[in-house]
Amino acid sequence: MQIFSRSPRGGTPPKLSKDVVGPFDAERRVAGIAPLAVHGPYIINLASPEALMWKRSTDLYREEYTRAAQLQADYLVTHVGSHRGDGEAAGIRRVSEAINRTLDGVAPSVMILLENTAGSGQGIGSQFEQLAAIRDGVEAKASVGICLDTAHLFAAGHPIHTEDGLTDVVASFDRAVGLEQLKLIHLNDSKVPFDARVDRHWHIGKGHIGLEAFGRIVNHPRLSTVPFILETPKTPARPGDREGRAGEQDDRRNLSTVRRLARQAAAPRRMRVAVR
Numbered sequence: 001m002q003i004f005s006r007s008p009r010g011g012t013p014p015k016l017s018k019d020v021v022g023p024f025d026a027e028r029r030v031a032g033i034a035p036l037a038v039h040g041p042y043i044i045n046l047a048s049p050e051a052l053m054w055k056r057s058t059d060l061y062r063e064e065y066t067r068a069a070q071l072q073a074d075y076l077v078t079h080v081g082s083h084r085g086d087g088e089a090a091g092i093r094r095v096s097e098a099i100n101r102t103l104d105g106v107a108p109s110v111m112i113l114l115e116n117t118a119g120s121g122q123g124i125g126s127q128f129e130q131l132a133a134i135r136d137g138v139e140a141k142a143s144v145g146i147c148l149d150t151a152h153l154f155a156a157g158h159p160i161h162t163e164d165g166l167t168d169v170v171a172s173f174d175r176a177v178g179l180e181q182l183k184l185i186h187l188n189d190s191k192v193p194f195d196a197r198v199d200r201h202w203h204i205g206k207g208h209i210g211l212e213a214f215g216r217i218v219n220h221p222r223l224s225t226v227p228f229i230l231e232t233p234k235t236p237a238r239p240g241d242r243e244g245r246a247g248e249q250d251d252r253r254n255l256s257t258v259r260r261l262a263r264q265a266a267a268p269r270r271m272r273v274a275v276r
Helices: 018-030 051-070 088-103 128-136 150-155 163-176 211-218 248-263
Strands: 037-039 075-079 111-115 144-149 182-187 228-230 273-275
Touching: 037 051, 051 075, 051 088, 075 144, 075 182, 088 111, 088 128, 111 128, 111 182, 128 144, 128 163, 144 150, 150 182, 163 211, 182 211, 211 248, 228 248
Parallel strands: 037 075, 075 111, 111 144, 144 182, 182 228, 228 273
Antiparallel strands: none
16 A cells, blocks of 8 residues: 655645554554555655755655654655756765665664656656666665656656567666565556656556556566555546545556456466555
8 A cells, every 4th residue: 555644745744643643553454454655745856956955855855754654654655856957966966865864863664665757857767777876875775675657667768568678677677776676566557658758647558558568567477576556547526426535436447457467367476456
């Protein structure tokens, strides 16, 4: 399961009191929900060259790390940000330093996961080597792993939609970072074409990646132990809808599609997939 601990777009976060955290942790463990990932706010830019923005982002990130620890989360998923024209190398150094400051003096109970990006603008993280370089700059490397997003991979020019392409992408990631560092996969189709450099998630099998490709992805032997999280679109609820919440029908359809693809594997295996 993946959640936000606060509004991803800013504002004062709700307090995580014992009355909230205790029942939440107990109920998710009774339900057998694991791992738990907290996604960091979108407003954080750990690569910013602006001193004030970088300090505010780093302070907010450390606060979010503390909140994830309070929730007893396994992972904190992290958008690494944009260098804003200051250069890739400088941006990478700033992200590593922000993570070092976040982990300094704390018991690292939550693993930070660096998420790949779609390659738009001056963002960092669309290439595996960039993610590896950020991790290499962190002193407590054991506390930093990777989250890969399929829509972002596709949009950034990684050919996961073809059989040979998926094989090459997995091998490339293993060479640059190491598959043992891959802890989570965001499973999303793409509303935009290959190498579009735009982040547009879409329903599984309904976008440009396609159903056949997702069948290969969810059954890939080297990804078989990695949990999958759906970040697919959710239709807003309308008055009179009988859904339990907005987007529930969309989530059920996407989950059903992924589970059907998993059942079609030649060698059945246990697969974990959830929604955010």
